[in-house]
Amino acid sequence: MTETKTQEPTGRARAYKWGLSKGLGVPGDPLLLRLDFHHEAVVMHQFDEKQASTKIVSAMDVAHALARELSYSSGLLPSNTLWWANTKEGPVFALWEEPKKRKLALQERANQPPKRFNIPLPGLVFLCMPGKVPWVFAMKKRPTKPSDIVYRAPF
Structure with missing residues (x-):
């Protein structure tokens, strides 16, 4: 029987594995986006494999983007x-x-x-x-x- 070794995560990937047992074999989940909400601004940080970008975004744009995933239904309402x-x-x-x-x-x-x-x-x-x-x-x-x-x- 051959033994396979999983490569130990480095950098950002390692930072998110601290809460998981090593024996679970769960792959790393790299950070893709982070929103920082300040008193008067929202800062968006986007990450990819080689670089990160930062820009100020509208809080309303963030709210609308997240609300697109929601669906509302009142269900049946009384006739009155x-x-x-x-x-x-x-x-x-x-x-x-x-x-x-x-x-x-x-x-x-x-x-x-x-x-x-x-x-x-x-x-x-x-x-x-x-x-x-x-x-x-x-x-x-x-x-x-x-x-x-x-x-x-x-x-």
Whole structure:
């Protein structure tokens, strides 16, 4: 039986093998690109076998390049969903509730049961984010365009 020896990595390749057991036979994974994010600039370093190049790049270009690999899907949404958006704080959903009489509770005094009322209310739009109290707005009818007039909810 012949014994094969793997060539010991040198330089950059050796720097990335410190966390792997020698017996695994995992080939080196050379560094190809590095991004350094500074307060006011992003510096991109590109490496190939013989040279390295450095240049300043736009943070937005980096974000767009990385976002191209992402795919978004809301999945099935309830029929009362007006829209959803992915924001830096997380997803936001706008939900529509038709104008109708609603049962409301009013707590006037501590240690007393609340009074209950059936009150006609306008259509309501709830802007919902996971883990946060929704924002509530009132509308005369279901919105059909972004310029439709929105009111403060009567609560």
